[in-house]
Amino acid sequence: xxxCDPLGLCQYQTNKLVRIQSVRLGSLKxxxxxxxxxFICIMMLWNRKYQEFxxxxxxxxxxxxxxxxxxxxxVGQVVWDxxxxxxxxxxxxxxxxxxxxxxxxxQKQGKCAEVPSKGRLCRSDQDCxxxxxxxxxxxxxxxxxxxxxxxxxxxxVSAWCPIETQTSxxxxxxxxAAENFTVLIKNNIRFPAFNFIRRNILPQMNDAYLRSxxxxxxxxxxxxxxxxxxxxxxxxxSDMAVEGGVIGIQIKWDCNLDRLMQRCLPRYSxxxxxxxxxxxxxxxxxxxxxxKYNVVNGVEERTLYKxxxxxxxxxxxxxAGKFSFIQLIIYIGSTLSYYALTTVLLDWLLETSCYxxxxxxxxxxxxxxxxxxxxxxxxxxxxxxxxxxxxVKRSRKKSLQNIKPISVLPRKENSGHLRAALCLLQxxxxxxxxxxxxQNLTPDPKRxxxxxxxxxxCTSSALPQEELCCRRSGGACIASSPPFRRLVxxxxxxxxxxxYQDPLAPPAxxxxxxxxxHCAYRQFISWRFGLPPDDSHPVIPRCCxxxxxxxxxxxxGRYSGFTPIRTVSVPTQNNGxx
Numbered sequence: 157x158x159x160c161d162p163l164g165l166c167q168y169q170t171n172k173l174v175r176i177q178s179v180r181l182g183s184l185k186x187x188x189x190x191x192x193x194x195f196i197c198i199m200m201l202w203n204r205k206y207q208e209f210x211x212x213x214x215x216x217x218x219x220x221x222x223x224x225x226x227x228x229x230x231v232g233q234v235v236w237d238x239x240x241x242x243x244x245x246x247x248x249x250x251x252x253x254x255x256x257x258x259x260x261x262x263q264k265q266g267k268c269a270e271v272p273s274k275g276r277l278c279r280s281d282q283d284c285x286x287x288x289x290x291x292x293x294x295x296x297x298x299x300x301x302x303x304x305x306x307x308x309x310x311x312x313v314s315a316w317c318p319i320e321t322q323t324s325x326x327x328x329x330x331x332x333a334a335e336n337f338t339v340l341i342k343n344n345i346r347f348p349a350f351n352f353i354r355r356n357i358l359p360q361m362n363d364a365y366l367r368s369x370x371x372x373x374x375x376x377x378x379x380x381x382x383x384x385x386x387x388x389x390x391x392x393x394s395d396m397a398v399e400g401g402v403i404g405i406q407i408k409w410d411c412n413l414d415r416l417m418q419r420c421l422p423r424y425s426x427x428x429x430x431x432x433x434x435x436x437x438x439x440x441x442x443x444x445x446x447x448k449y450n451v452v453n454g455v456e457e458r459t460l461y462k463x464x465x466x467x468x469x470x471x472x473x474x475x476a477g478k479f480s481f482i483q484l485i486i487y488i489g490s491t492l493s494y495y496a497l498t499t500v501l502l503d504w505l506l507e508t509s510c511y512x513x514x515x516x517x518x519x520x521x522x523x524x525x526x527x528x529x530x531x532x533x534x535x536x537x538x539x540x541x542x543x544x545x546x547x548v549k550r551s552r553k554k555s556l557q558n559i560k561p562i563s564v565l566p567r568k569e570n571s572g573h574l575r576a577a578l579c580l581l582q583x584x585x586x587x588x589x590x591x592x593x594x595q596n597l598t599p600d601p602k603r604x605x606x607x608x609x610x611x612x613x614c615t616s617s618a619l620p621q622e623e624l625c626c627r628r629s630g631g632a633c634i635a636s637s638p639p640f641r642r643l644v645x646x647x648x649x650x651x652x653x654x655x656y657q658d659p660l661a662p663p664a665x666x667x668x669x670x671x672x673x674h675c676a677y678r679q680f681i682s683w684r685f686g687l688p689p690d691d692s693h694p695v696i697p698r699c700c701x702x703x704x705x706x707x708x709x710x711x712x713g714r715y716s717g718f719t720p721i722r723t724v725s726v727p728t729q730n731n732g733x734x
Contacts, residue, residue: 207477222337399441409474555623
């Protein structure tokens with residue numbers, strides 16, 4: 157790091173990429189990228205992500221029209237017009253239509269018996285408290301207990317008498333003819349961000365159109381029949397008219413204000429907003445009370461109406477969109493991460509056996525550099541009767557021969573050492589005609605062999621990490637083979653390797669046994685391990701260590717034992733000669 161940049165501010169780091177020449181992978185990559193691009197474009201056009209949006213601001217007015225004639229008990233035939241059946245609006249965006257009624261005539265201020273359902277029964281005046289009242293009573297108690305009928309006595313109250321006694325609405329509804337009433341809905345909207353104004357009565361809708369339009373033929377008609385509103389909400393008008401209810405009229409504005417695709421039309425939908433089943437609510441339906449007052453013989457009287465009906469709530473919502481270059485850039489930037497799915501899928505194919513094990517292994521080694529914890533010692537084991545390397549964790553209690561591997565990796569050949577080995581295995585021209593004197597290892601039946609030894613030539617050790625045989629199953633020892641003698645123990649070969657490593661060293665003939673012994677260790681590792689995996693420590697079998705020590709012994713008979721260090725391969729020239 158330069159001294160002028162102690163914090164690394166002038167440095168740039170980038171990820172390492174691996175390029176694989178493969179028609180199948182390339183075709184799959186571009187197919188996935190094309191599918192992702194198609195999906196992004198479809199979603200952009202479908203949801204108009206390239207636009208800036210603004211919410212609707214709305215106002216609603218309604219006008220109900222219709223006339224009905226009904227027969228009221230004790231009154232006779234009565235004609236109802238818009239003034240009679242349109243109750244006072246309970247909200248600025250709603251209207252109410254009376255469909256059923258309970259009427260109590262000729263009420264005057266006076267004293268009368270309370271209705272039993274709203275008050276309690278009594279036997280004497282002591283059961284009634286003067287001046288008492290509650291939320292259910294029709295008046296204030298006078299303190300007297302009077303007869304309500306032949307069988308019951310209730311507390312007398314000061315109220316509008318006679319008190320309303322009927323509780324259940326008539327069936328069928330008295331104003332069932334309201335099903336044929338019509339309502340004109342006028343909806344004015346505005347989108348402030350775009351200064352755009354529109355109404356649901358479109359410019360081409362004139363007076364003649366409004367007189368003849370019908371929603372069955374034109375979905376944009378702003379005049380609605382009440383029966384059709386209830387039917388499209390999934391209800392039956394004759395049933396709903398008995399106790400009343402609430403119907404929602406939803407007007408949705410989904411506007412596209414771009415010049416080439418400008419569209420801004422309302423869309424109507426309907427649904428019931430209150431509880432449908434009467435027995436599921438404590439106070440079913442919808443009702444309210446109103447009165448009509450008059451004076452008879454100087455005494456004020458009133459007619460009380462308990463009106464049941466349907467309230468229609470008009471709910472307007474929607475948005476308008478217009479092209480925005482900034483929103484388009486934001487959407488493109490947010491969708492670039494989708495292309496990572498291609499990398500994830502291809503990496504998964506390469507790292508599993510779904511594609512090719514050899515290609516996947518090569519890809520992983522080139523792309524990923526494994527770094528192990530410094531406190532965790534990973535040992536690398538190579539058996540002569542197995543083609544792959546085993547990575548095991550170091551143990552202080554269990555012999556290395558019996559530890560289960562954490563992973564099994566293919567052996568990566570050291571090509572330089574292989575070429576040098578082929579040259580050395582050629583007949584030596586300067587050698588004697590007779591065969592070389594070879595001290596082959598043979599199993600000694602008198603020596604007690606360790607239980608983990610498979611070749612019969614290993615010696616016991618006090619360290620579990622040194623308890624390793626050259627074989628996984630029974631057979632001949634590799635230390636007794638001719639290649640072991642030529643590649644590992646040959647003095648001239650080891651002296652040439654030492655001279656190659658240090659050209660200015662004293663004459664090779666004077667090399668110390670320790671240097672030759674350690675060089676033989678490295679030769680064995682390069683021969684049997686090739687290029688060991690990174691951050692792993694190759695372990696030489698006990699039988700091979702014994703043979704090398706016999707060939708190049710320590711003068712005092714003391715050895716350092718197994719030391720887990722990273723061992724580099726034997727150096728070679730380009731032509732494979734040592």
